[in-house]
Amino acid sequence: MDHYDVVVAGGGIGGVSATIGAAKSGSKTLLVEKYGFLGGAATNANVLSFCGLYQRGGVSRPVAATGGASDLVLSEIEKLGVTTAPRQNPRTGHWLVYLEPESLKLALDRSLAAAGVEVLFHAKAVDAVTSAGRLNQIVLHCHEGRVDVTAGCFVDATGDAHVASLAGVPRKVGDGAGTLQPFSSPIRIGGLADGTVIDRDRLAAALADYNKSGANPTNRTGAGFFAPIPNSTDIWWMVIDYPADGATSAMLSAAERYARAAAQDYVAVLRNSQPACRNAFLVQTGPQVGIRESWHVDAEDRITEADLLAGRTRADGVARAAWPMEDHSVIGRPTFTPIGGDGFAHIPLGCLKAEGLSNLYLAGRTIGADPRAYSSIRVMGTAFATGFASGIAAAHSELSIDRLRPRIEELGGLI
Ligand SMILES: Cc1cc2nc3c(=O)[nH]c(=O)nc-3n(C[C@H](O)[C@H](O)[C@H](O)COP(=O)(O)OP(=O)(O)OC[C@H]3O[C@@H](n4cnc5c(N)ncnc54)[C@H](O)[C@@H]3O)c2cc1C
Structure with missing residues (x-):
């Protein structure tokens, strides 16, 4: 030993x-x-x-x-x-x-x-x-x-x-x-031109629209948090939260499935609502959901x-x-x-x-x-x-x- x-x-x-x-x-x-x-x-x-x-x-x-x-x-x-x-x-x-x-x-x-x-x-x-x-x-x-x-x-x-x-x-x-800070799944987005500016108001409106009938509504109706990723034109976007009432594998499994599906939907909302993001794509949801x-x-x-x-x-x-x-x-x-x-x-x-x-x-x-x-x-x-x-x-x-x-x-x- x-x-x-x-x-x-x-x-x-x-x-x-x-x-x-x-x-x-x-x-x-x-x-x-x-x-x-x-x-x-x-x-x-x-x-x-x-x-x-x-x-x-x-x-x-x-x-x-x-x-x-x-x-x-x-x-x-x-x-x-x-x-x-x-x-x-x-x-x-x-x-x-x-x-x-x-x-x-x-x-x-x-x-x-x-x-x-x-x-x-x-x-x-x-x-x-x-x-x-x-x-x-x-x-x-x-x-x-x-x-x-x-x-x-x-x-x-x-x-x-x-x-x-x-x-x-x-x-x-x-x-x-019984209260936990929620899990969240920041996502990495590629396909953006250098210096792309995202119109937050427009994105928030598009997300609100999505929330009316979309399968995976977001709580971040203000469009969430964006940040640049150095040495790339990619960004990371925090827009997916999952309410957690336990830290079990079953809870994490549900969060992982939700985050993967939501990520595809929200990137489509980004792409369709922002002319500057028309080539945006999901690079990664992360090996796992973020445990706060x-x-x-x-x-x-x-x-x-x-x-x-x-x-x-x-x-x-x-x-x-x-x-x-x-x-x-x-x-x-x-x-x-x-x-x-x-x-x-x-x-x-x-x-x-x-x-x-x-x-x-x-x-x-x-x-x-x-x-x-x-x-x-x-x-x-x-x-x-x-x-x-x-x-x-x-x-x-x-x-x-x-x-x-x-x-x-x-x-x-x-x-
Ligand atoms: C969605 C989200 C957004 C956040 N935003 C920010 C932010 O912008 N800036 C910021 O500074 N912080 C942020 N935080 C908080 C921060 O990321 C974490 O609190 C921080 O990473 C904690 O560091 P840690 O080393 O304690 O734990 P962790 O980063 O969780 O690392 C724990 C490590 O232990 C390993 N591990 C776990 N169990 C075992 C085991 N049994 N045996 C061996 N290895 C194991 C894991 O694989 C992992 O590598 C955020 C957190 C989340 C979830």
Whole structure:
């Protein structure tokens, strides 16, 4: 059986960042990922912009909210000739970094190679062995069959908190009262000329028309969200939502079927309503539907809406949350509530530690948060921040918080 200092499960942004943090701390580190590529929702569900890397700002200069692993990944993307210059939404003041999925996958491979870690693709964590308040081993379903790995510490960066759930940490779905942020399926569209401008009012009217008799009506009657995909003339379009009341395979199956059918219909609406888009076609719905929220497990602490509204800073903070609370409870009509104080709130170390298992850490959207705070901390910029802190904390589990914080900063993290 292979043994590591740190094993990270899940190769989304939280897991990649945790892996880099652990490896930079000198740990022998393994990352396991169920798909054959890294990036999580960015590359498996067409979520093609990093939010939360920068604080919101009315000024024209972005203020960073993360560092360390995010700097390394952005520089690897740049080396591939893709710009990572943040762009400010003039309407909201938010800063975003747009992504091109193939260059992101390669940049993430290279970032991990540079950090000297082992990565195992096609390896899904399917069981966990615990004793005396510790997680000792995880069981992987690999292409060749069962593989067991042991480690001093583990990081659950699966998004869905699979490892913590398998290890028996109490979990709940959504807000605990049956409400989940909806699944959504961003779609990639090709066949557009350079500089194509979409007439939103006209598109909204065409979608409203479609909704009267179409088989797959959309809740995004305002025409949804469009963004450019760098180094191409393609765009991604967020217009398909699916109400979820559970995070089961049956629910996901229904969402996948709905999203595939809706995508064809909406691209036809786009093509037929916009002369500039007459050659538009659906490039991809994404390997899977985007899961905004599923299972939450108990953590030692949880960040709250009140923390974010106050921009609360604290002595046990190890990362920054800087994205507004982006609440999709009313499907198709997201609301944005800004972070108070200086534009960020501290995420305390306790949010990154699973309740009841001393060597299991959490990263990305698995961390402890109340439902409203979750709608902020789940974005990928913040997943970089929590992942980096989590990986370093796992590698240095013996350090007190007073010594851990400077260590995170020495390695480039921003607190
Ligand atoms: C529709 C939609 C739109 C969004 N828009 C934005 C946006 O514009 N900008 C932004 O920054 N954020 C956005 N988000 C939020 C963001 O994409 C996610 O919250 C973020 O990707 C979380 O990162 P993560 O690493 O925690 O998890 P994920 O990205 O979910 O990655 C988890 C990884 O773990 C792997 N995995 C899961 N289970 C196992 C297992 N048992 N064993 C091994 N591997 C496993 C998965 O394959 C995946 O690679 C959006 C989300 C959705 C769904």
